[in-house]
Amino acid sequence: xxxxxxxxxxxxxxxxxxxxxxxxxxxxxxxxxxxxxxxxxxxxxxxxxxxxxxxxxxxxxxxxxxxxxxxxxxxxxxxxxxxxxxxxxxxxxxxxxxxxxxxxxxxxxxxxxxxxxxxxxxxxxxxxxxxxxxxxxxxxxxxxxxxxxxxxxxxxxxxxxxxxxxxxxxxxxxxxxxxxxxxxxxxxxxxxxxxxxxxxxxxxxxxxxxxxxxxxxxxxxxxxxxxxxxxxxxxxxxxxxxxxxxxxxxxxxxxxx
Amino acid sequence: xxxxxxxxxxxxxxxxxxxxxxxxxxxxxxxxxxxxxxxxxxxxxxxxxxxxxxxxxxxxxxxxxxxxxxxxxxxxxxxxxxxxxxxxxxxxxxxxxxxxxxxxxxxxxxxxxxxxxxxxxxxxxxxxxxxxxxxxxxxxxxxxxxxxxxxxxxxxxxxxxxxxxxxxxxxxxxxxxxxxxxxxxxxxxxxxxxxxxxxxxxxxxxxxxxxxxxxxxxxxxxxxxxxxxxxxxxxxxxxxxxxxxxxxxxxxxxxxxxxxxxxxxxxxxxxxx
Numbered sequence: 001x002x003x004x005x006x007x008x009x010x011x012x013x014x015x016x017x018x019x020x021x022x023x024x025x026x027x028x029x030x031x032x033x034x035x036x037x038x039x040x041x042x043x044x045x046x047x048x049x050x051x052x053x054x055x056x057x058x059x060x061x062x063x064x065x066x067x068x069x070x071x072x073x074x075x076x077x078x079x080x081x082x083x084x085x086x087x088x089x090x091x092x093x094x095x096x097x098x099x100x101x102x103x104x105x106x107x108x109x110x111x112x113x114x115x116x117x118x119x120x121x122x123x124x125x126x127x128x129x130x131x132x133x134x135x136x137x138x139x140x141x142x143x144x145x146x147x148x149x150x151x152x153x154x155x156x157x158x159x160x161x162x163x164x165x166x167x168x169x170x171x172x173x174x175x176x177x178x179x180x181x182x183x184x185x186x187x188x189x190x191x192x193x194x195x196x197x198x199x200x201x202x203x204x205x206x207x208x209x210x211x212x213x214x215x216x217x218x219x220x221x222x223x224x225x226x227x228x229x230x231x232x233x234x235x236x237x238x239x240x241x242x243x244x245x246x247x248x249x250x251x252x253x254x255x256x257x
Numbered sequence: 258x259x260x261x262x263x264x265x266x267x268x269x270x271x272x273x274x275x276x277x278x279x280x281x282x283x284x285x286x287x288x289x290x291x292x293x294x295x296x297x298x299x300x301x302x303x304x305x306x307x308x309x310x311x312x313x314x315x316x317x318x319x320x321x322x323x324x325x326x327x328x329x330x331x332x333x334x335x336x337x338x339x340x341x342x343x344x345x346x347x348x349x350x351x352x353x354x355x356x357x358x359x360x361x362x363x364x365x366x367x368x369x370x371x372x373x374x375x376x377x378x379x380x381x382x383x384x385x386x387x388x389x390x391x392x393x394x395x396x397x398x399x400x401x402x403x404x405x406x407x408x409x410x411x412x413x414x415x416x417x418x419x420x421x422x423x424x425x426x427x428x429x430x431x432x433x434x435x436x437x438x439x440x441x442x443x444x445x446x447x448x449x450x451x452x453x454x455x456x457x458x459x460x461x462x463x464x465x466x467x468x469x470x471x472x473x474x475x476x477x478x479x480x481x482x483x484x485x486x487x488x489x490x491x492x493x494x495x496x497x498x499x500x501x502x503x504x505x506x507x508x509x510x511x512x513x514x515x516x517x518x519x520x521x522x523x524x525x526x527x528x529x530x
Contacts, residue, residue: 058400061404062404063400063403063404083408087406087407087408088406090403090404090405090406091405091406093404095400095401095404095405097397097400097401098397099396099397101396101397101398101400101401102398102401103393103398103401103402104392104393104396104398114402114405114407115405115406115407118405118406118407118412119405119406119407121308164401164405165405168405168406
């Protein structure tokens with residue numbers, strides 16, 4: 001299914017990354033990343049495993065510190081924020097983890113309630129229940145409310161992980177490999193969910209993936225990460241309309257001819 | 258043609274290599290000490306600043322107590338019973354079996370109750386904390402907590418350390434009482450001493466300093482179990498192997514430190530007697 005285009009405000013960048021560098025020991029993963037994510041846009045970062053895609057969004061969300069460069073999220077430079085300010089900013093960013101990262105010891109309901117109860121002190125029971133039901137319906141899993149994460153399938157876990165981030169009405173969504181380890185049908189369902197989330201919650205998103213179907217279905221813009229830098233950027237067709245020997249095979253191997 | 262290489266073999270600079278390895282170990286050791294120190298300082302900085310996690314602390318206290326309750330009850334009772342049974346022949350040689358209750362109470366309240374409780378808790382609670390936090394770390398649950406606007410250090414570490422620090426003294430007191438009960442069983446079976454007489458004899462030789470020392474010990478042991486378990490789990494490396502190492506490290510390190518603390522506190526309290 002083709003993505004329904006939501007309006008993108010090209011004058012309003014919600015994330016600005018400039019000259020971002022990050023190394024682990026001697027291995028320099030990111031070597032000067034420049035990136036802008038516009039209001040209402042879905043940006044897909046494509047790349048092979050180990051190219052630093054996840055590192056990029058972890059730096060953007062403040063989970064990792066950059067070695068060099070600036071990261072500005074919703075007008076705030078994350079390096080200059082105090083712990084409390086960073087915490088407040090994070091509430092406006094939703095982060096969907098590769099393995100969903102659901103709290104094992106809590107039911108689906110408790111998982112969803114957790115960010116709400118923690119960040120909105122004094123919130124009433126009725127409001128909590130309404131919010132939980134709303135996000136569960138948004139991801140189509142209202143029936144799982146009392147189940148434990150271990151009782152859910154991979155796709156369901158992904159959906160609940162997304163629902164948990166949606167409960168705080170984020171302005172930005174960061175998806176780390178949303179379709180990794182899922183069957184093709186579930187992948188398509190997750191891609192549709194990403195688009196639905198964007199339309200319903202008016203979010204701007206960065207989607208980290210190496211799945212071209214996901215990239216094509218969800219991305220307004222694709223950025224190809226190779227050797228720690230964006231090598232090619234633009235529409236899906238533009239990115240793969242190349243003879244570059246390192247980009248072309250990525251396309252060929254994804255779609256079996 | 259003889260192709261044997263006749264060039265003299267130059268021995269490798271083994272000593273230098275060994276020295277380099279030693280230097281690395283030493284550096285790693287001091288780096289670990291620095292990290293542990295930073296972890297403890299962070300705990301004191303964050304634990305006593307609002308917002309307070311009272312609900313989670315109470316939940317963790319309950320978890321800590323419940324996890325160890327059965328094992329501590331059983332071990333405490335057996336320790337008291339066996340200690341009395343084993344001490345009896347030695348005292349009987351001098352016709353001093355009437356001193357058994359005093360001997361039992363001094364040994365249990367001064368040393369055995371806090372130590373046995375701490376060792377059991379290190380095994381049950383410490384390993385559980387290490388494994389739980391380690392698992393949360395490798396499955397990105399701690400990161401998820403952080404990005405959802407919650408301070409995971411405060412929520413996971415501070416609450417667990419405070420819980421063990423508060424609960425271990427209560428458990429140690431309980432172990433002491435249950436051990437004394439175990440001792441009573443042996444005394445009653447052999448001498449028919451009444452419970453009232455036994456209790457009178459048990460508490461008679463104990464002084465304020467004995468209770469204070471036992472309390473301080475238990476608090477220190479509880480803090481050690483909590484902080485070591487949390488440190489190992491919170492900083493565990495990726496993968497399931499990391500979780501196992503965190504659980505194992507939590508038990509081994511905590512037990513080692515408990516023995517060192519026991520010796521140190523015994524030495525310090527002996528100056529006040």
